[in-house]
Amino acid sequence: MKNPIILTAIFLLGLPLTLAAPPQCGIPGDGSTSYRTTNLRSASECIHTCESEARCLSSEFRPSNGNCWLYDKPVAQAKTREDTTGTYVFNDKGCPWLQCGLSADGSDFHDTKIVRSTAECQAACKDDTACRSSEFRYDNGKCWLYKKPVFAAKTKDKDGTHVFYDRDCPPLQCWVAGDGTAYYTMKTFGSAKDCLHACKEDIRCLSVEYGKPSGKCWFYDQTVAVARTKDARDDWIFFDKDCSLEA
Structure with missing residues (x-):
């Protein structure tokens, strides 16, 4: 007598595998x-x-x-x-939440503008009812508007020259007390203003953390929303790249 368990196993091996569909x-x-x-x-x-x-x-x-x-x-x-x-x-269920300040690039945009900052690019997205995410390029001021959220619009990672924001990302974070660890370089300056100015001159930099007692300035290739990982005293202050130097 043939073993029914073996026959069942052989039958199942012949069936195509059905994988769970990714979330829409x-x-x-x-x-x-x-x-x-x-x-x-x-x-x-x-x-x-x-x-x-x-x-x-x-x-x-x-x-x-x-x-x-x-x-x-x-x-x-x-x-x-x-x-x-x-x-x-x-x-x-299972779709990602907001992605803000992501270093990435895309191609399937539906409109493009020339603006002065990520804040203006985000504002352009909010003014466009079809826009779900925006991409800003620091070196030439180009702003691309997409009908898809960041996770669907981005096609490749970048080094910080291109920055993506979902439509509902929060505004700039300036003079925010906090601390982080994933910085890519550190320099010393006499003021927070000089630290922020150096970030604006560095194409990779998306935010900085300034230590008041020491003058140390830590450069991050992430926005404050991502780079700041814990609360701290007012001795350590975070700034997004587009924060005003006059603040």
């Missing part, structure tokens, strides 16, 4: 069968709320009024109609 993130579209609605400040908070609820499998966010709909179905089933206006955005 930043998908334009609308649905109607949500189990709960709340009002939040950003798509990131909407995604986070979904992550915190066992029942939730996807979320839908409307930037114009902050409505966040939670669904017990993935995007593939919850989305019932297309949306080409940027009014509604769907995200499966």
Whole structure:
């Protein structure tokens, strides 16, 4: 008698493997069968709320009024109609949250502008209802606007000459007490203003940390939001690259 276990194993080996589909993130579209609605400040908070609820499998966010709909179905089933206006955005559970100050480059942009800073580039994105992320290049002031969030828009990593921000990233952080460790170089200056000026002259630098007692200036290729890893006394101060020298 043939062994049924062996036959079953042989049969299963002949079947194609079915891998879990990756989450659908930043998908334009609308649905109607949500189990709960709340009002939040950003798509990131909407995604986070979904992550915190066992029942939730996807979320839908409307930037114009902050409505966040939670669904017990993935995007593939919850989305019932297309949306080409940027009014509604769907995200499966497991989609990444905000990415801010990411050194990266992309190509599938829908508009480009010339601006003076990352702050102006971010503002241009917020003024464009279709924009989900922006990319800024420090050496020539180019600002690219994308209809996708950073994780979907970026195609390759960069060294700091190109910086990506999701639409809902917070504004610049200036004169923020804190400390970090992942700096790439350190110099000494007589003032925080000189430290920040040196960062503005360094194409790789995205933020600096200045130590008041010692005059040490630590250079980071990450924004303050990422580089600052712990609280500290006012003796250590962080600045994003585009902070004003007159602050």
